Amino acid sequence: xxxxxxxxxxxxxxxxxxxxxxxxxxxxxxxxxxxxxxxxxxxxxxxxxxxxxxxxxx
Numbered sequence: 001x002x003x004x005x006x007x008x009x010x011x012x013x014x015x016x017x018x019x020x021x022x023x024x025x026x027x028x029x030x031x032x033x034x035x036x037x038x039x040x041x042x043x044x045x046x047x048x049x050x051x052x053x054x055x056x057x058x
Contacts, residue, residue: 013030015044016029023049023050
């Protein structure tokens with residue numbers, strides 16, 4: 001069970017890291033990564049990068 005929780009936390013961290021590099025809100029994507037796991041990482045991966053200084057959720 002602990003391994004499963006660890007894996008979902010890793011997905012949250014991965015989604016947040018990708019979101020930060022694309023100019024998105026990292027707290028939202030941490031939550032989404034923990035909630036829906038690999039799907040959040042996939043969604044962030046296909047999103048376009050925002051303009052500098054423009055923090056968006058989606």
